[in-house]
Amino acid sequence: YLGLEHGLSPEMIYRYSRHLLLPNFGVQGQSNLLKSSILVVGAGGLGSPALLYLAACGVGRLGIVDHDVVELNNLHRQIIHAEAYIGQSKVKSAAAACRAINSSIQIVEHKEALRTSNALEIMSKYDIVVDATDNAPSRYLISDCCVVLGKPLISGAALGLEGQLTVYNHNGGPCYRCLFPTPPPTTACQRCSDSGVLGVVPGVIGCLQALEALKVASAVGEPLSGRMLLFDALSARIRIVKIRGRSLNCEACGENAAFTRQFFQNFDYEKFTQSPLSTTPLKLKL
Amino acid sequence: YLGLEHGLSPEMIYRYSRHLLLPNFGVQGQSNLLKSSILVVGAGGLGSPALLYLAACGVGRLGIVDHDVVELNNLHRQIIHAEAYIGQSKVKSAAAACRAINSSIQIVEHKEALRTSNALEIMSKYDIVVDATDNAPSRYLISDCCVVLGKPLISGAALGLEGQLTVYNHNGGPCYRCLFPTPPPTTACQRCSDSGVLGVVPGVIGCLQALEALKVASAVGEPLSGRMLLFDALSARIRIVKIRGRSLNCEACGENAAFTRQFFQNFDYEKFTQSPLSTTPLKLKL
Amino acid sequence: MQLTLEFGGGLELLCQSVKIHNVDVDQAGEEKLTMRHLLSWVRTNLIKERPEMFMKGDTVRPGVLVLVNDCDWELSGQLDTTLDDKDVVVFISTLHGG
């Protein structure tokens, strides 16, 4: 009774039996997962499937950060939110959905925007961070905070008919700033609310984020670190490319980096990227 | 007001605004989607995300076929089902979840196993069929029925830590029998209930099935016909390979094929594949 | 001749659960190495158990797809397909689960 030795209850053994049967995952993988904690930043298009699969598969403690409320025009892609939650907090809605499919894990609600003032405190409580946000300043903020705290970061993005995915700051691999030391011009930073997105594209990327988070949490398989997945939905093409390693000159994780907790807390991400951490979407005229 | 011209209500324009903004999709793509009908066979690991995304994105009529009931050991991967539905019909549970996220589309419940006696009648009511089943005889049955009825088939499979995806019987491409004229030995036909499956693997494949179904329904992009996607979760590797075209000698779709409605209705798929269309899973001992 | 052979969909279980094999296949004096020759080489050198799960007669068993450089071998002549140095050959069993 290997399962019981690893502290799995009979109910857990039954619930996760299809995982326990896997020779490459098994009781050890599930036990690692049940002991892990994962924070998902953003309960939108990417966060919806990532949260559902992480809750379902048995992550021990799952945190959700978001300050937004559910709107009707989210529902074409944010499948975690039901119509009944329109107007209510996304965190509350997502937490309810996660609890409904797995009441045996701990779900933590962080109903606030992630900022330099709260990020260190919130993120320090988790082993792994999933970036499911939708804007450039948040991406720098989350990556820098992961570097300061030494946490692996599962980063996904989707816009229009394309998606991207990689794992940062893991096993000596690069951080977000290693790849993108200088922020792009603001004209190159489109959001789903401005440019549109095919609903299932963040669905695919969010599922893959859950997979990578689960692999890191259970210490099974080769995470997508030092590699990046590029997804083109229209032509059904997927490339997995080799990206640079950690940069010695990186301002966040390099040899002479000055990114202390203090420096992070005083860093102005909106000024750095010249774009706001959160916006009211433009109104659509058709 | 292009949206209204295409018969979209103001509520639809708001709900699907992120789709309407897409230059490659737009009002025409959404309008095609709203007029289309898609049948998903199987409300399990593949069907869960496929159904949620197809409902969310605005398929006009969405059918669900399954004869099974929700069990606790399904929930690690079948994210459409909540604990509250354990013991109840998967179709009922899935339909309730789809209605909760999009009450403006039509959801049709088929609470029965798909068999030669009912497949023609059920499948003839839909434009596109999604194969989200878990066994070899069902895969031959569904493909043959799609050939007889001339319907495109979005076929996904997942087992262990791997997944596969392709589109059959579309635009002159091959059917399932073109690729697999002879059934494999029964010892090669493992099910998730016997061999285990990492929950998020059918999640990724099911999302990609929704994407391919949506592309065919909206007549946008290049569907994965004549190509097959091979997904290896552990190593995070994805291959998209070129497969053979329609075979002139295929017993289902070839030049001298005898697959009429009558022939289909009398075909014994369980005998052909030497395995049952549905089984009681083995009990797990750990 | 240097080849990369990959096994998937469960076929890796027949070769000690190793999915990727970088191998050097002797051309045995032939001018061109064919898939026919490679199959018998694989059966002799890599398949450690249940060979009937890999081959049936002189070809792969039903339900196995063979891909040469990401292309179905049906498009290149099946058993008569000739191989070049550094080619990648994938053997994958079709899955039925969901």
Added chain:
Amino acid sequence: MQLTLEFGGGLELLCQSVKIHNVDVDQAGEEKLTMRHLLSWVRTNLIKERPEMFMKGDTVRPGVLVLVNDCDWELSGQLDTTLDDKDVVVFISTLHGG
């Protein structure tokens, strides 16, 4: 020299929304074609609008990844990377949406 150039993440909008370009780039007497030369060729021959969304100074703008045969050009010498016939070069803008 025959090259395949691909644009993604929105950069295709700068070249008439065409993602894949099969091009023949003149080596201009040089022995080896470098990425430096290719960038200026792309800017002259393919970019139809807003070149500042593609380049800044003599390299790509911040936020653009360059991949030569599926490998980050940082690993092959950036602007000094030399190209061979039939190489595939991808220019992709990083996405921030979700």
